Each structure stands twice: as structure tokens, then as C-alpha cells.
Amino acid sequence: MYGESLAKSTQDGLGVYYLMVALLNLGFTAYYFRSAKKPVDAIVWTAVAGLFLIHAFANFLHLGWTLSEGIRDWVDWAVKAESFFSAAALGFIALLAFRRYLTLPAVAWAVTNVALLCAGWAMTNANFREVVTKPDNVPIVLLVFSVGFFTWLALRRGVINDDRMAKGEPPLEKLEDDKVLVWPDLVYTELICMIICTFLLIVWAIVLKAPLEPPATTAKAPNPSKAPWYFLGLQEMLVYYDPWLAGVVFPLMIIGGLVCIPYMDYNQKGNGYFTFVQRKFALSTFMFGFVVLWVVLIVLGTFLRGPNWNFFGPFEYWDTHKVLELTNVNLSQMFWRALGDDAATIHWFKRELPGIIVIVAYLALLPPLLAKTVMRPFFIRMGFLRFFTLVTFLQFMAALPIKMLLRWTLNLKYIVFISEYFFNI
């Protein structure tokens, strides 16, 4: 809704939130002060904690601080499907490229603080709050932070190990024994984890009751109709691809690809310890697939796709009546229009020939080309069959971002559009 003032209970909740973040920062300060003995850093983090404390008090005093409309509007304007996804992809590349600096604890903590602060501010907006706190969506919020944390952890350890190995030292993991006792080190720990998980699930179930939605009817589908959260990435693909591709072929390729990884992975290094340098290709490719093409799309699908599967800015009201122009055109239409002909009047085969050529070229010509050029070392080490399997899977993986790019830049709807046989690519 528009410009609603903040309820007192919401402000109290935010106060608690800021207070907790402040406490975390104080803990960080204590760590710097006592363990790391870096008083300057400690002062900086005390200041940060102070910033959050101020926020906490402001909220406890019910001052009603809200995010200014200008910022909200700017964010809504700036966040689009294309910008969001591109930013995520670029961010991912930057993360890998500048991992050394970005994974420094202070930097990572700073990033986390900024994220938490932004989240706190964003929570003052009712639309944002409604989407984020929906019981269905809470796990996705957790997902964002947990994926972030584990990515950081892996990269951080990787960076340390890489440094060590460059110096000729063994990786950290090798310093420890490689065997531990089943009891108590495994079973006992597992038991504790089980108990804690049970505890958490019970508390979660009590506090955040399962949301009850309207009864199902055939006459009225829910709008938006969303897949289960873990399939939202797939659902996002439906925007760009025909159902038979996005719903059947791609998922099969994903499963197939995952199954094939061990058979295609010729790199013997990097077992049992974190590293980046030793498994650059494997890590970047997998993480691109998982973090960017899966998690990012889930986040996008959860928080930013609203009624009619329209894209909504984080602070935008999910208006059922919002209409976005759909001016997408098929490749054949572009092609024949450029030649001064009307695609609709041409026999489907002739009409779609350009698209078919493009697809065939992509699938048949690109792998040998790659084998000859950039991926030559792979070809040599993997042999014909393994290399071509790998490249084909990679091509399918790349198909999604490529199609996205084409859609955003050229408004391309389908490369091949054979509506006569329900075959569209």
C-alpha cells in the first residue's frame, strides 16, 4: 500500500533487529580488541555498532524512520530483471576475480553490515516487508545469507590454501589428522545437530505458522502462480523458453550434467581441501550454474516476480493490473522483414530456416571451433567424446543467459518458431 506509516510493533521488531546487529558488531569489536589486538579496527567496528544502536533506539522510540520515497523509486527504477541478473552475474565474476580482497573478514563483514543495514531500511517499506516476511519466503531470506556465507567460507579458505600452496606449504586441511573417531566425534555431533535441528523446526513451526491460502478452484488460478521455491529457477526459464525446453529438456540436461561431472572431471587436484587456483574451471563453472543460474533466479522468482509473472521492483506494490508491453518478435520475423517479406505467408521450413541454421551452427559448429581454439587444452586432455559431452552441456547451460541477453537487447522471442508443430526454441 502507499505511504503507510510504520506500525509500532514493526518498529519494535526493527529495533530488536538493529540491536542484534549492533551486538554482533560489538562481538566483532571485542574480537579485534582482545584476540586480534587491532584497536583501530576495534574503534571502527564500535562506530558501526553505534550506528546500529542509533537505529535501534530510533525504532524503539517510534520515530518512524522510513526509507525516503526518492530512494525507493530509484531502486525500483534501477532493479529490472536484466539489471538484477546482469549485476548478479558481474558480481559473481568480480567475486572470483577479486576474491583475495573481497573475502577478507573485515571486507566481508563490512559487506554483510551494509546488506543488513539496507535490509533494515528496506523493511520499513510495507510492500517489501510483505513479500520478505511471507512465511513461504522466509527460507529464501535464509538461503541468501547462508549461500553467501558458505561461498565466502569456501573462497576464503581457498585463498588461504592457495597462498600456502604457492609458498609450498600444505593446505590447512592437511595439517589435521585425516581420521577421527566415529564415537564421539561423528555420532555424537550428529545427535547434537539432530536435536538442534528439531528444536529449530519446532520453534519455527510455532512462531511462523504454515500459511493458509485460498481453497483451490479450477475457475481461478492464484496470481502469481509460483512453483515451489526450489523450482523457481526453472520457472524463470519459462519466461525465455518454450515449456518443452524449459520444463523438460533443460531439467533433464541439468540432472544429466550433474551425473556426468565425475566422468568428465580429469583434474585430480583439490581433493579434501579448499582451493580455487587448482580447480578454476570446475569451480567457476559449477558456481556459475549454482549461484547465478539457480540461486539468483530463485531469489528473483521469489521476491521480484509478482502477479502475471511481471517483474516488480523490491518496493513496488504488486498491482494485478500492471501491464508490461510485450513486443517480442521471432527471429524469422526480423529476418524476413529485413528482406521486405512477411514471415506469416512463408512455408514454415523456409521461414524458420535462418533460425534452424543458427541453432545447428551453435550446437554443431561451436564445439569443434572451441576444440580448435580456447578450449584446446581440454580437448587434448579429455578426448573427443568427453570433450564434446562437456561442451554440449556447457552450451545448454549458456543457452539461458544467451537467450536472456537476446531477449533484452533484441526483443527476440524465439529463434525457431514452428507453431505448426508446437516446436519453438
Added chain:
Amino acid sequence: MAATDKNYRNQRILDIVFALSCVLMFLSILWMLYDDYSRPFKNVQRKFRDVETGVFENAMLDRFPDDSQMEQIKEAEQAVVDAQASVKKEKEDLKDHLNQFLDDHPQESKEYAANPARWIKARQTAKTNLQTKYQDIKSKIDSKSSFYNEEMEKAGAEKDERLRDLHVKRAEKLANEINVLTNDLNRTRTEIDVIVSDLATVQGGLNKAEEQLSKAEDSLKKLTSEFDRLAKATAQKTWKTGDWIRALPILDGFASPVKPNQITLKALPIDYGGFADVTRFDRCTTCHLAIDRGNFDKASLRRLADLDSAAVGDLQSKLDKARKFLIERHKRLEARGEDLGFDPNDLPKKITTLKLSKGEVTQYCAHPRLDVFVDPNSKHPMEKFGCTVCHAGQGSATDFTLAVHTPADMKQKEEWQKEHAWAPTHDWEFPMHSSRFVEASCLKCHHQVTDLITHGSKEEAPKLLKGYNLVKENGCFGCHEIAGIKSGREVGPDLRLEPNPPLDLLTPEERTKALSDPTTPPGTLRKVGPSLYRISEKTNEKWARSWLNNPRGFRADTKMPHFYNLDAGNKDALPKDQQDLPEAEVHSIISYLFDASKDYLDGKDDYRRLNLDKQKKLEEELKRQEPPLLDVERKKLEKDLADVKDRIKYAPVPTPIAKEMVDEFGKPVDLPAPPKAEEQAKHLTHGRQLFSEKGCLACHSHQGTLKAAPDAPAVNGQQTFAPNLSRIAAKIAPEGKDKRRWLVQWILNPNVHSPRTRMPITHMNAEDASAIADWLLSQSPEGQAVRFSEVENWNTADVPDPSLQTLANLAKIHLLKAPGFTQVDVDEVLGTADVSQAKVVSADRAKYMPADADERKLEGPPDAKKLKWYIGKKSIARLGCYACHNVPGFETAKPIGTALNDWGAKDPNRLAFEEADVWVKEHNNIVNDRSDAKAWKAKDGKQPYEEYFYQALEHHQRDGFLHQKLVAPRSYDYHRLRTWDDRLRMPQFRFSHLPKREDDDSDEDYQARIDKEEDEAREAVMTFVLGLVAEPVPLAYVNEPKGDRLHEVKGRQVIDKYNCAGCHQLSPAVIDYKITKDSNDLLEKSLKRAKGNLGGDYHFLDHNAWTGQPYLEKDRARVFGVNPRDPTDDEKRNLELEDVELKKFRLARALRINSDNGQSSADLPAGEDVFLLEKNILSQSATHGGTFANLLVDYQRKRNGARLTDDDTARSTLPPPLEREGERVQPLWLYGFLKNPTPIRPEKWMALRMPKFNMSDDEAMTLVNFFASVDRLENPGVGLTAPYLTIEQRDDKYWNAQDRKYAFEMGKAKLIEWGKTSLESLKEQLKTADDAQKRADLEKKIKLLEDALAKVEKAESVKNNEFPDLRGQIAEEHPYQVDGYRMLVKPKTKLCLECHQIGKVEVKGDAKGPPLDLTPDRLRPEWTRYWFANPNRLFTYKTIMPANFANGANNYRDEFDAPSLEQLTALRDVLMNLPKVADLPANRKTYEAAVGGK
């Protein structure tokens, strides 16, 4: 690594973590259990246990015997003890009895002498055995008898003698056997009898004593049963240890005393939109635990919650006493080996005190209308109907919010938010109806709507009924069809326009055809506005424009809605290029209407012209030779031709009023000349008198009658059925024509102008009509006092004439949508930017357009007239003017609005809410609550708006949308870019009628009252619309009134349609009255007070005017009364109830009054006054109808004070009440009267005559059935037959019997008189007899009679049936008929002739009553008899007809020698067969004497 190595993690830390996690998990599990234990419904149920205890406790203590009762109880207990003692004694005495018996019967064995019980048992066993034996023998006899019969039948049928003998032999054998068995049987019988008598001898005393004991116990029980029952309930409801344990956390999962309750309704499933229907589970009773328990009323619960410490103290001491009393009694009973039925120690020791919030009181209370809902004996038992079918909401939820409770206002919302953390939820498409709209659900099953009116005028769903009437009144159905039938099933009320031409105008065959398909019957409703076919005769364009532009500006309470200058559609709010369009549209519409009207009057209207053209074409086509017509073609052409001819037939060419005026019979009349100047004033006064008296005010009102003038008393009519006529002089203003002429014609015969009008013909002659017309026209529209400020400036400047360019711009918008017109075409026809560049629509182009294309009119260069015609036609089509008015050119147009038959179930997502909430926020002062009168004000020029509706709008709820649509329909255009013809079309209605302005009303107060009424009316309309869900409810649930009830329900619709209730009172008020001790005392006082009037009355047991009905419930009486009044101080003083709020009613039906102890009852008959305690009136419905009659009583007295000396006499000159009309008149007569009303009562006496309504045969029949059915239902004892009845008085057999009966019962004087007559007539016969035998017989007879007569004369008195020969002879002379007739006609009696005319017999004084010649055809015999017996009982006011035949009065013995009741019966009989009876020779003589020998 070896096992002895160090662990990977620190074991101690792991242990600590493990311990911590275990504690956490344990705590979380406890939390979980607590969470489950404290589910809201469980708390509710646990608390209810205490509420139950409290309520029963209070009720028990209320009935705790007081000291005097305690005495009685003690006595009764003593009686029981005594009886028990005597039983005991008798038991002891048994031995003596037995010994005595054994001594008396020495043959008896003595073995049981010492033990009577064993003797009795042995005897009883013997008796049982013998009885078994007896049955055994008897069945054998039965069986053998049947064999015997069979053999005998065979023997009878057998032809072979040998075989016959065989059968006979067998039969004989059987007969012998039967004989033996019969002897056995008798012996056994005797043995049984002996045992029975033996037992009686020994046991007799004991049996008697036991009987005594059970009687004593019964009377004790009667004294304490109520208290015992409640004490038992209290004890049972108190929490006991076992209950506490079972309700503990965790344990409550097993055999919990708290658990969800549910009603499972397989027969009433929920339709979840397309899936298979799902069984409905209503768990509402989980929290509403006492919903079906009458003693949990709100008052009891509040009392429980509001106990103060003093009251608690009182109750506590009472409770202690009660406990003690019960425990002692329990002990006594136990000592006797009996049982109280419960343990009194279970009773609570302390008084239950509870805190109950307002919400909890509602939650725990019973349904407020258990007589109609929930209760198993009501019409909607809970087990069959559940809850959600009416209330909606999610029945399966056991949580307050998830059940989707809907607050009725902000206050309730806040309370709920606090108490239940309530929040709106959108997940259930049918949230519970808030109490505002709960009546909407009735529509699901009550499709007739009027079937929600019970008992005459009791409206069970007043808001819904109001909405229904408003929808009908305002003609919503004209645009929004409300079809009651969906795919062949009745799903709701059916409100649709009648077809054109209407059914009544069709021939019988055509009508049959139109009605042939039961799944798509034609609509039945007339358009609500007047026909505009002849508007050009009635008024002028300028007036019409200002009217259309602002109808309420001219007449504040008109039904015509506003189309222009509305909210987001007003000039300032419109975009620049549309600002001139409204004016252009107004001009165009009016211009079109007048052009079309003029064409119509000339017989050249398009409809006619096009049909004539088509007819010509078709006829030519039919004559075609080359190529020859195929059969198929011919048939089609012939059918088309017939259709076209029909259309022409039903659209005859009118005769303009200017040419000819006609009266009510269609005969031409001349317009009377205007009065001369000196007679002007008298003429106008006469006009005003006629206007006031002749019934105009039953439907219309007029400011001119408000102030008294010489010879014209003031009448403050408030009727709103028809327009307020105060400004009619300004409205009727035909250009260059005579206003007077039109108005006189309208009054004489309104059907000329508007054939489907509901205005009746009032039987006026031209002079009277012109007087009314002249008076109406003399009332200057400016001079009228206005009722409401907005009306003052109606006559501002005319709507500005639009420029040609504006017209062209508007025409372009429509032309673009015309078939075959492209933008290029349009630009060509009307110019790209400038109309002056336009080219013409060429004749060539026009040729290719369809014959009826409107664009044809644009042929040639554009000019204003053409464009206006074109725009006007398109605009009327766009705005749907023809939904209410008959508009030439729109004979076959279809409704423009959304069908409403399932609007109440419409998915809110499919409603375009647009920016209406923003509009409201910006343009209204949002006020929390309507009830806060101080806040309810316009602020900064912003009208107040209820927050409930604002939030509903904001939350995109149906009711929010609907409300705003009715308040400001165009606000949905706000902030929307729309072309002119895409803008919303819904006009803005005012639903309420303007309330009466009181003298001390300030403008502000008055405005506030107007707003409030409008809000209420709007909510009523909304209730109706929200109820239209078209849910195919299972047929078993749909209320389908049948028989008399159906007639009643349908009749009500006709009554509303023609406003019968405007004049006639139709049914009394129905008051549900609570009987308590003080109210019963008051009733007895009323009865005592009426005693004086009851002498001389009869008591007809079968008639509800004399005999009251038993009460509905033990403590609830239903009173039927009229004329509610506050009693005078004197009356109050006489009743010794000076400080009590009382209401006085005149009873319309008898009221049963039970004496205080309930032992006896008496009836207070109808017509008597009854006093009721206001606080005991549970509900009261208004008297239905009679407004005009009530209004004019005072006027009539002022006008005719000389003859109308009191109110009741004045009322007799006004439309009569129609209560008991069905019982009164014969159906056939009523039918004829409704179709063609003729004068009944003398016109000189009456103020007015029943007008002639434009009513169809079916409607008249419906009304006839209505009256008969209502009385059959309400007064079943009378045994009314309808619609056909036989009148036994038309049968000779009846008369012969009556003559004979009369002859055998008459007294001495009459006997002598009639004996002489008989003798004379015999002598007369003797004179003419020629046969010798006959003469001899006659002479003998005469002799005999003379002797008898002599004896009679000598006798002191005669007994009935004495002198049978004489009486037999008299019977031949029709004494009953002759004396009866004499009673009727003989002037001496001062009976009927005082007021009624009979044939030519002059009335002595003023003729007041109807001529009696009407009676045989008009009145029903039974009613007439009751009427003669006591007219006051049957009428709702004190009639001027006297009770001439009071019970035991025995007047008129000279004329008719029988008790009064027989006299009046004879009079009635004579009237019922008047022509035939009057034709008897003796009666002809009487008649001639009466007319003075003429």
C-alpha cells in the same frame, strides 16, 4: 589413529552443548504442548464450562422456593411420607387380608398363608400362564374357523354332489372341534377372572395406597421440578476432579472435555469453483457453544458478568441455603431408598463470578432468533442448515480470524483486533457477512423475496425487503438484468423488464406461445419511468434539458438519477477536450427525443416507417414470379411478413391530444373552458379539494396542500410512490401548446400518454379534471416552499447550446464505431479538425448502408440538427435511457448493464477498483463511525464517508466496490485516461425518499437526517445485490411457497406494484409479546376493562376475531393490533400503572389471555383495546397500509364536520381497510371489481371512489387469490373456500329446511299470525279447487287447522314442535323468507334502511352503506353472518354499522320470531338470495308497501 587418542572435539564442550540442546528441545516441546493447549477454541470451551455453571446457577437460584413455597413443599413432602406410611401399613396388612381370604375360601390351599408376597407371585404366574393358554386357544379357533369357512365356500361352489358332501362333512368336523375349543376358552376366561378378583380382594388396599403415593409424589415434583432440573444441570456443569484431569495439557489429547464440534452437511456442499462439491463442515459451534440454548440469552450472560459484590453476597447466601436444602432432601430421599438424580455435593460452593467481555457475551449467547433459526423445531434447524450457508465465512476453521469474521464497523474491528488479534484475510472468497449485510443470504433460498414477510406484515428480513423494493422502484433491473433462472434452475429473484409488446396486449395464442418455455419465461416488470413517445406534447426542450442536466435540482426526491455533473465526470474534472461534451450530449438527447416524439405523433417514426418499408418489400417479394419462389423461401417470407405486421399492429398511429381528448372510456370529450374571472377562486378551491380528496395524495404529494385555506383544510401528505407535484406547472410546458389540455387529458385518462403507466383512472369528469389541472397549474413553481435547499435554483440558465464544432467532435467519437467507417471516412464526413471542411455523406454511400443505420441521417452536409439527432440516438443507446423510459427508436434495444443475478458472488479480482479509494481519500472526510453524529459532518466541503466502506474499498472487497459505485459511480473514472464513450455510464441514484422536515429541524440536522436515510437505503440496496449469488442451492432447501402461501407471496408483489397499501389498510401490526407475571396482570386488566363491551356479543369459536390462538411458546404471545397509541394519563391511572411505559392497541384479532396460574383462559376479542408493557414487546411490525385513509380522517372531519362527527365516521368515508377482505367478498365479484371498479358505497357519502388500475387479468386474479389465501391462512377456522364457492342460500332445499325449522320454532303470536295466513291461503285454494276429492281434503285440513289455531289462542304459551299439523302447513307458506324479508325492508324496524338502499326503497337518512342489492354477488354468507352479529369485531376501526342483533337482545320479534342469532342468520340468508326471495308474492307486497305503493 588409535582408540586411545584424543578426541577431535573437546568432550566436555560437546557434553555441555548436548545438555544445552537437550534442554532447548525439551523447552521447545513444552512450548509446543502449551501452544496446543492454549489454542483459542480450547480456552473458549474451558471458560464456557464456568459460564454454563453460572447461568444455570443463577437460573436455579431464581427458582429457589421462597418461604411460602417452602411451606408447600414441606406439606407435599409430608403428604408423600404419609402416603408411604400407608403403603407400608397396607403391605403389613396384606397377611391379614390373605388369611381373611383363605378363611373365606376354604377350598384354597393354605401353603402361602404366611407369605403373602409368594401367594401374590404364584397367583400372578398362574394368571400369566392362563393368559398364554387363552391366546393359544383363541388362535386355534381363528385358524379352524378360517378352514371351516374355506370348506363351506368350496362346498357352495362345488357342483359335484359327492364332493360337496365331502366338504360339508369336513366342515362339520371342524365345527365340532371349534365348539370344544370355545368351551375351553370360556373356561380359561373364567379361571382368569377368578384370579383377578382374588388378587383384588387381597391387594385392593395396597393398590389404592400406592396410587395415593404416586399422586403425592407428582405434586411434590410439580412444586420443585423446575428447581430440581436446574440444580441437576448446575451440578453436572460444575467442573469436577475428573474433568480437571482430563482437561490437563497432554491428557487433553485423549478424552478431552474440550474438542471441536462440527455439523456435517453432505446435502449442502460448498462449491469450490469447478471441483466436485465438497461437504460443508461447520465448526462454528466449537466456540458458539450455546447457540441453540434459549436460556443463554444476552441478558442472562450480562447479568452473570455484571454481578456486583452485594449481588454476589445475596446469591451466595441463597446458594448456601439451596445446597443445604438439597443435601437434606437428598438425605431424606436416600433414607426412603430414593434418589435425587444427582449428588447435591457436586453443586458449587461458591457463586460463580466471571468476567465476560462484550465479545464473549456475543460468543456464548444463544442465537437471537431461535424461533426461526438453529432450534430443531424452527424452520432452519442447525443440523440441517449449518451456519455458513447463511453467515458465510470459513466454517471449517476453529480460529477467530480464519473463520473470516467480518466486523460491522470500526469500533467492532478495534475490539476484535484487541481481543482476537483479528486481521482481514483475503483468502476466503466469501467472508462472513457483517451484521450489516447478513440478511443478504436469505435470497439464496427465498427467491420470491416477499415470502420473507410472514403474518401479514411481519418482515423477517426488513433490510433485504427494503432493498428489493428499492431495486424495483428505481428500475435497476432496466439496465442490469436480474434473471432468476440459470440453466433451467431457479437460482434467485427474477427481476426483468417485460417484453415489448407486453403480454397483456397479446392475443391468447400469442401469450401461450410467449409463456411456452418454462425455463425462459418473459420478464414481468414495467419500465419505471414514463413513456417518452409523446414527450413533445407534454413539455418543451428547454425544461427537458435542465431536467436531464440536474433532475434533483428540479425535484429533490425524484427517482430519475443524475447523469451529468457527477464526481469525476463534472466539467472541471474532465480533460479539456471533453469539457464541452456533456452539454452537447444533453442538447442532443433532448433534441432527439423531441424530434422522434413529433415523428411518432405524425405516424412517421422510424420504427413504423422501417416496418412499413419492410412490409412493402416483403409483399413485393412474395409476389415475385421470376425466378419462382421456393417453398422454403415463401415460408420464410410469410413468417417475416407476419412478424412485421404484428409489429405494426402493436404500434398504432396515435391521435395527438391537440386533435382529440378522450375520457376514461375512450369517448371524445371537449376541454371545458377556463372559468370566468369571478369564479376563478371557487374553481381553484374546488380543484384543491378534489386533489386532496380523490386519492391523488395516496401516491403523490404537493406543497400546496400543506397550508390550510378556506374550505380546504391542510393535508400534510408524505407519499412518495409517485412524483411530488409541487412544481408540475413548470414541468408541463409544451411549446406553443396548451398546458391545461395535456394535464386534463392526463387526469382523465393517463393511458393516452403512457399506456403502461401505473397511474389509475380516477373516474373524473372533464370539469373536475380541469379543476384539478387548473389548481395544479396555478401553483407557481417558484412560490412553493422548498423542502430542501438544493432545489432552490433549479431554474438557472439553460444548458448552453454547443457549437457545431463540439457536436462534430462528439459525433466523430460515435461515428468511428459505426460499422464500415474508418478514421478516413469519419474525417471526410465531419472534417479533420474543422467541421467546415467536412464533405457530405453522399447519397451513394448512404445507399449501401443498412436500412436502419443511424448514419443515414447524416446524409448531406453536416448541420446541428442532424448531428444532434445522431449524437442523441447514440447517447441514449450508450446511457441506456430506454431502461426506464419507452423511447422511440429503441423498441428492441437490450439492457446495457452487467447482469446482476450473480453479482454477489463475483470475484473481486474481476472488479475494476481503479483509483476509487484515492478519490474517496481526496474528496471525502473519512469518519470512523456513522453513530458518532458529531464527527459525521462535511469537513472542508468534503462529505463524510464511513471508514468501514473506505477500508472495504481499499481492501478490494465486493461491498466496498458496490458502495462506492452507488455513492459516486463516476469516481472509477478518476485518474484514468478515457475517451468519452469509454467513460462510465452508471448514473447516480438517490434511493431514499426525503424524510419529513420537522419545524425545529435546522438545515444541518435536516441534511444529516437525509444523509442517514440515504445511507440506510443504500445499504438496503447493497444487501439485496450482495445476496444475488445465483447459487444453485439444493432444491430441498429452496423455499417454494405453495398453495395459499404462494398466493399470499405473489399477491404482495402486485399490492406493492399498484400501491394498494397507499389507501387501504391491509394487515395489522404483529407484536410478539413476552408474557411475564406483570404483563399477564395487565392483560387481565385490559380484559376487565373490556367486559362492558362483551355483553351482547357472541363467541364464535371458529373465528379468530372472537377466539384467540394458543401462545407460540409458553411465554410468548402474538398480538395483532392496529392504531398503536400512547394511553392517556387517565387510562394509565385507571390501570394503576402511571410510571410505566405502555402502548395501547386496538386488537385486530382476538387475544387469548391465560389466568395467572395457567388454569383457565379467556379471549379478548378483536375490536377491543389492549394495553401492553413496552418493555415486554419483543418485536413489532408496522401496520401495513392505510396511509391515505389515516391522513384524510382529520381533513374529512374539518370539511364535513356536520355529518362526520367523529374519527370513525370520518374514516367510513375513506378507503376501507382490507383486513378480512378475502373472508368478506366473493372471489368472482372481487375480480370483476378490480378489473372494472363500480361504486359500492354511495358516492355522496364517500370521499372518493376506487380508481381503475391498468391491471392485467393475471394480476387481478393474483390479488383475488391473495385476499382469499391470507384469510384462509390467518383464520382457518372459518373454512373459507376459494377460489370457487357455493352459496347454499341459492338452493331450494336450504330454504325448505329453514322454513320448516322456523315454522316449528315460532312462538304463540307468530303462530297465530301465520296460522291465519295459512288458513286464508287454504281457503283461497278451496275457492279455486274443482276436484271433489281435493275439496274434501282441503276442508278437512282447514277444520283441523282451525281447531289447532283455537287451541293455540287459548294456550298460555306454545312450545316448539307443538301443533305439528299447523306448523307443517305454515312451513308451506315460506314464513322464514317472508319474515326475513320483512325484517329487511319494513321501514318500522329502523334496520338496514337507515343507511342502505334496497332496490328503489329510499334510505331514510343519509345513505351511508352500500346498496344491499349488491350483497348476493358481493359478500360471502359466513362473513355476513359474523358481520351482523358484531361488525366491530371484523373491522379495524369502529364501524358506523351498528350491532343490531346483540346476543340475547331479541328485538324484532314482531318481524321474525326467533332469537337474535337466528334473526340475523335469516336476514343474511335473505340477502344472499335477494332477487329470488324478493320475488315471492308476499315479499313483493312488502316491497311495494315500502316504496310507498309505487
